[in-house]
Amino acid sequence: MKTARLWLKGRSELGLAALLGVLGAVVLWDGLRLNTPYSQSDPVGPRTMPIIVASLLLVCAVLLAVNVIRGGQGEAEGGEDVDLTHPSDWRTVLPLLGAFVLNVLLIDVVGWVISGTILFWGSVWALGSRKYVRDGLISVALAVLTFYGFYLGLGIKLPAGLLAGVL
């Protein structure tokens, strides 16, 4: 049991192989259920491309799994602000995702100005800034400015939501 867990550690990439496999299977299943009426004008039909793509995904899934089991690893992407010496910091990422999801849920209800403020303020907090007042002011300013900028500059009316009468 313990050895199995140890073996699995560092092989989380198998999850990616599984994802590729599942996606390949879905594409294949979806492709096979299409009708292909034989017609002179379209001998290839709508199925061919999905089948090619599904095969590619499935082959990649199998090869990737083999590769990972044999000890291969993808190289994580570097960058100016990326420090790969520590593992993924979920305490930053999860709140960040939370702010994002909150915005998705709220945007059509309370409007962009409020949900956008929450999004920016929440993200800044998640990323480690603790200057609540300054962050809040910047968030509100950004949300309001983009709301009017889109409306006046581009003619795109973002939802005003709760503030419909005010803005």
Place this chain on the structure above:
Amino acid sequence: MDALNLLMQGFATAATPMNLLYAFIGVLLGTAVGVLPGIGPAMAVALLLPLTYGMEPTSAFIMFAGIYYGGMYGGSTTSILLNTPGESATVITAIEGHKMAKAGRAAQALATAAIGSFVAGTIGTALLVAFAPIVVQFAVSLGDPSYLAIIVLALVAVTAVLGSSKLRGFAALGLGLGIGLVGLDPITGQQRLVFGQPLLADGLDIVVVAVAIFAVGEALWIAAHLRRNPLKTIPVGRPWMGKSDWKRSWKPWLRGTAFGFPFGALPAGGAEVPTFLSYVTEKKLSKHPEEFGHGAIEGVAGPEAANNASAAGTLTPMLALGLPTNATAAVMLAAFVQYGIQPGPLLFQNEPELVWALIASLFIGNTLLLLINLPLAPLWAKLLKLPRPYLYSGILFFATLGAYAVNLQAFDLIILLVLGLLGFAMRRYGLPVLPLILGLILGPRAEESLRKSLQLSAGDISGLWSEPIAVTVYIFVALILAWPLVALAWRRFRPAAPAADSTSADLPPSPIFPSLSHHEDGRHVGEHAGGHAGRHAGEPFDVDRPVSADRPGNSEHPVSGERPGDRDRSENEHNHETRL
């Protein structure tokens, strides 16, 4: 000269005050995002796409052109002042550039980079003017079978040649092709991968996918690994060069341009190989080889010029064939589609005004860059100090805003999130982003050509190779795919070749930040520090895993007299034999 006339008309379109303003904005924005860590030109164009819906396509593309060249320029500033190249194209610049900056010659390094970029960009754009019409003339004569073959070549070349793991490249390509399938089948009108979800029936908006993969995925990825103690920036004054700097720079500029343009124009040339070749060449030809590794100006001038010339070269297949070969070109192509403009050889016929205004604005943008950026360099250096929470929150904020503004539906934000997480996973596990975007854009076009080809041959599969050009192109595809075998055979049968030309010795031990290691030429990282070897090509990088400090395969091993390019690839094979 027909092309010249058209170009002059292009200048007339591009030089109106409004369009000049857009070029100016594009150049400023491009440089800013190039300087800012975490944002590249591809992401910048993706984020700006929604904002340009209300604009004339011509103006939008003039702005994108500015961003394209501006981003290249900004990237070199970062790598010189911060020594952490953000993109692969500026890795080589950082080697000598940062050494110069440390030695108090940041101003000269920036100046030779800026002027070299200008020279290379201008010559490169001129070459584009000369070659694009020829390529178009050749391309309009192509039938569907040949066009399909060329698309396959572009996809295979980008996937198999760039990046360090072919397997992971093809996985990314499969994902992109799969995303491209979503929606209605163009001929029979049946729904594919729609799952009864009416909002998916129109297919996924390329803008939303691009923003998700480039912006959301990147921001989440950086957030997960945010460097808590930002790197030190070297302060800089106004860039300038002395007489001897000019004397030592002008030849490398020209040679770099000669390396860069053809590589950029190839389906999978990219900027890594030409910058590397330029560096090696300059080191060999230099009268001061001892300065290399301690801040030799030739080592900045040559690669920077190669980088920019390759950017111009990339536009040749992009405009003439509708084939993008780097991420920024891919997003710009997505923008064409968004405006309902059909990319490909007919672009020059159908939209001559747009194309030539775009090309003219490349000249204008290039000149603006030089004029604006020499005095503004100290300001750009300050931009590097922007607090990171604001920077990355801002990316998420504008990504959300842009994706939402396309259709004003929260559903797009869910897609944005799902694909953003996919982008995160791809960065975590080393799946390159470019094949995905190319697959998404070129997949539907490949399918169209495939169906048309077989329609012409009434279902006979030999219709696919009914044109000589198609046959030639497929031979190239086969060669690219079989290359590892060829290289293996070569090594086996010619083991005794004299090790006369070992390029590895040409690269100095480099203190470059680990990001160097994620390119083919990452070997010099392994060269200088055993402890870092683990970083090489991301081998045991997972912290969960015991780091085996020194993988024997990573450090330098003498290789027989191959060309540097061969060596890149063969060594790659060698290192990654377990990774395919």
